[in-house]
Amino acid sequence: MSIETLKARLSGTLDVLSPSLVPNIINDSLLEIYSLNDWGFLRRQDFIRTPAMIYQGSAAVAKYSNQVTLDAVASAQVAALTPDDISLIERQFRTFTPKITGRAWLYNIIAYDASDPNAVVLTIDPYFLDDSNAAVRFQILKVYYNPPAVIVNDVPIIDFNGWDYFISLKLQRKLHTDTTLEELNNFDPARFHVDEPRHVVPHPFNDDGSPLFELYPAPRFERVYRVIYRREGKSLLLFDDEGKDVLNDEDKLPGVFTEKFILDYSKYKLYEHAVANSDKYNLKSVGKYMNLMALLMNKNDQMSIPNQLDRLMKKDEENYPKAYLGDYMHMSYADSLMTNFTYGRELSPSDYGVTNTTIISF
Secondary structure (H helix, E strand, O other): OOHHHHHHHHHOOOOOOOHHHHHHHHHHHHHHHHOOOOOHHHEEEEEEEEOOOEOOOOEEEOOOOOEEEEOHHHHHHHHOOOOOOOOHHHOEEEEOOOOOOOOOOOEEEEEEEOOOOOOOEEEEEOOOOOOOEEEEOEEEEOOEEOOOOEEEOOEEEOOOOEEEEEEEOOOOEEOEOOOOHHHHHHHOOOOOOEEOOOEEEEEOOOOOOOOEEEEEOEEOOOEEEEEEEEOOOHHHOOEOOOOOEOOOOOOOOOOOOOHHHHHHHHHHHHHHHHHHOOOOOOOOOOHHHHHHHHHHOOOOOOOOHHHHHHHHHHHHHHHOOHHHOOOOOOOOEOOOHHHOOOOOOOOOOOOOOOOOOOOOOO
16 A cells, blocks of 8 residues: 555545645554554664864863864864764863863854864854963863664654663673763762763753753763664654655665554544544534444454554564664673762773773863
8 A cells, every 4th residue: 555545545534524634643643553562663773973072282262252262282183073073063162170160061062163273263152151261271072962863855853762772882881871860960060070971861852852862971082882772753654744755765664564554543543533623523423433433442353453453563573573683681881980980991901990090070
């Protein structure tokens, strides 16, 4: 069944409903279906990169100004970045030994001017809130991260519903993904530590509604992390906001579903909508629609929605076992700063998890 055939069949189900409503009903049905089970096909593997911290040289800052001028040493490090590197405007800036704002006030870099290779100028947000300093020590690092995006018709979509694994390939350890922002703020409100991240901490959503996470400690080194995460299914919807077909060849509707199941579930949602909006559509009686809903949910019928769902869930388990993307359940977690460990592997000849070692502080 093509998408247009699906839409046409549903449009004919209830003549009183506008055809423009049908794509929304289908998308709503799919999102609800995706939430009914821990579907294996909604798992995806990807990677997240962290850039190396820039900290050599000095910067000139002025109180209440949003302009930061890097000296020649620092500017050379910025000039060495390539288009494949993580952009500066995705990173943060902070200074050493601030007098007013505390140890580690983070400013987002929202623009930069590299026309003078010896004096790169950063634009920060908010404006600089500490005392002016013509040669302050600084750090440029990336603290905040979005989940990987899924490309649908050349448009990146963040389709995210939670981490399964966030793995340091360097250390062969899982990062902690259940640490809360409250726990982190209580432990290190100034974000004292900078080194290999051990925690992936959720933050309030971005203004565009996309999820945001902090890596803690703030990454010091260039790394690649393997991630396995669950999707909500936004990238698997059939229609865009205007009701146009958006299904692409790269990420088709999961084969675990039958056409009948999608059609029946969408019919149920159509009947439900009609009952809830009977006054709007001047329906004299909603009894027949309620009966049709009951028939679709009748567990004594092998082709009812609940029985179809049971079979599809079993099929999904068979098609997407844990080995499909890898089961890292027994891999060790990274030593946690929350348990009085600090990091030293990069700067120490001893093994992972050196205690009582501060790498970078303010």
